Amino acid sequence: MKFPAICILLAAAIPGIALAETPQQILQSHVAEAARQTPGFSPSAQRGQEFFGKKFGASEKMPACSTCHTDNPAQAGRHIITKKNIKPLAPAANAERFTDVAKVEKWFRRNCKEVVDRECSAAEKADFIQYLIEVR
Amino acid sequence: MKIPALFLWLTSLTLPGLALADNLPTPAGAPPAFRTECGSCHLAFPPGLLMAADWRRVMAGLEDHYGDNASLDAKTRQEIEAFLVRHAGPDKKTAEAGNPPRITATVWFRREHHEVPAGIWRDPQLGSAANCAGCHQRAAEGRYSEREIVMPGGKKWED
Numbered sequence: 001m002k003f004p005a006i007c008i009l010l011a012a013a014i015p016g017i018a019l020a021e022t023p024q025q026i027l028q029s030h031v032a033e034a035a036r037q038t039p040g041f042s043p044s045a046q047r048g049q050e051f052f053g054k055k056f057g058a059s060e061k062m063p064a065c066s067t068c069h070t071d072n073p074a075q076a077g078r079h080i081i082t083k084k085n086i087k088p089l090a091p092a093a094n095a096e097r098f099t100d101v102a103k104v105e106k107w108f109r110r111n112c113k114e115v116v117d118r119e120c121s122a123a124e125k126a127d128f129i130q131y132l133i134e135v136r
Numbered sequence: 137m138k139i140p141a142l143f144l145w146l147t148s149l150t151l152p153g154l155a156l157a158d159n160l161p162t163p164a165g166a167p168p169a170f171r172t173e174c175g176s177c178h179l180a181f182p183p184g185l186l187m188a189a190d191w192r193r194v195m196a197g198l199e200d201h202y203g204d205n206a207s208l209d210a211k212t213r214q215e216i217e218a219f220l221v222r223h224a225g226p227d228k229k230t231a232e233a234g235n236p237p238r239i240t241a242t243v244w245f246r247r248e249h250h251e252v253p254a255g256i257w258r259d260p261q262l263g264s265a266a267n268c269a270g271c272h273q274r275a276a277e278g279r280y281s282e283r284e285i286v287m288p289g290g291k292k293w294e295d
Contacts, residue, residue, distance in 0.1 A: 061203075079177055079178070081203070081204070081263065081264070082177055082178040082263060082264070082266065082267060083261070083262070083263035083264075083267045083270060084177060084178055084179070084267075084269075110205050110206070110207070113205050114204065114205055
């Protein structure tokens with residue numbers, strides 16, 4: 001199974017030719033990583049939902065994910081500072097979400113740093129994606 | 137009235153620095169990352185609204201980009217910076233942007249907006265003066281005509 005992994009890495013390294021992926025595939029890669037760190041890990045939409053709504057408070061203007069993405073990720077959100085519209089996060093409402101691994105990781109990196117004040121763990125990302133996949 | 141229209145059109149084509157501010161389209165040859173990176177949290181601002189030195193300053197400080205972390209990988213950052221610098225505005229028009237540089241502080245911006253009532257800038261729906269699309273409904277397409285302005289609260293712009 002080395003070959004497909006290399007393909008994904010190569011595709012991620014070449015902007016514009018990024019391999020289209022499915023939310024399930026992106027979820028599974030985080031589940032696998034989380035299970036390596038914590039054997040027996042299984043993603044939980046419930047934990048993901050709590051994470052999504054949790055007020056971390058690291059940033060005064062952006063205490064939680066839901067500050068900009070609203071309490072319902074199937075709805076459009078709005079950037080709290082620039083007021084720019086944000087398309088829904090849930091794949092059920094926006095089929096583009098979680099189909100480009102480079103984009104997904106970029107936003108986890110930036111927004112986790114901003115809202116949680118650190119990188120998110122593989123387990124947190126897996127729970128988060130599991131929750132969003134289930135939102136209707 | 138054909139001639140003045142043709143003249144204006146030609147002038148706007150040949151002298152970008154003096155183009156009517158009604159239209160600020162994204163210059164040709166923009167790297168795809170310009171839209172996806174600069175345009176994801178805010179409008180991808182027209183490069184002609186800051187001078188080259190100020191764009192370089194903006195791109196050198198993306199880790200703290202007006203309070204947000206907007207860091208990019210080195211290649212993307214260089215690609216976007218080269219594009220912004222290539223299409224930067226004339227020094228005179230874009231003077232006084234400050235540090236960190238703000239389009240809204242430039243001589244040009246203040247002159248263009250001097251008739252805007254002060255209360256508008258504090259409207260919570262607008263957020264800040266950097267929210268071009270808060271009044272210029274078609275800003276995302278590079279259109280800033282006075283006729284297309286709808287102020288927060290739904291009021292049209294009147295001279």
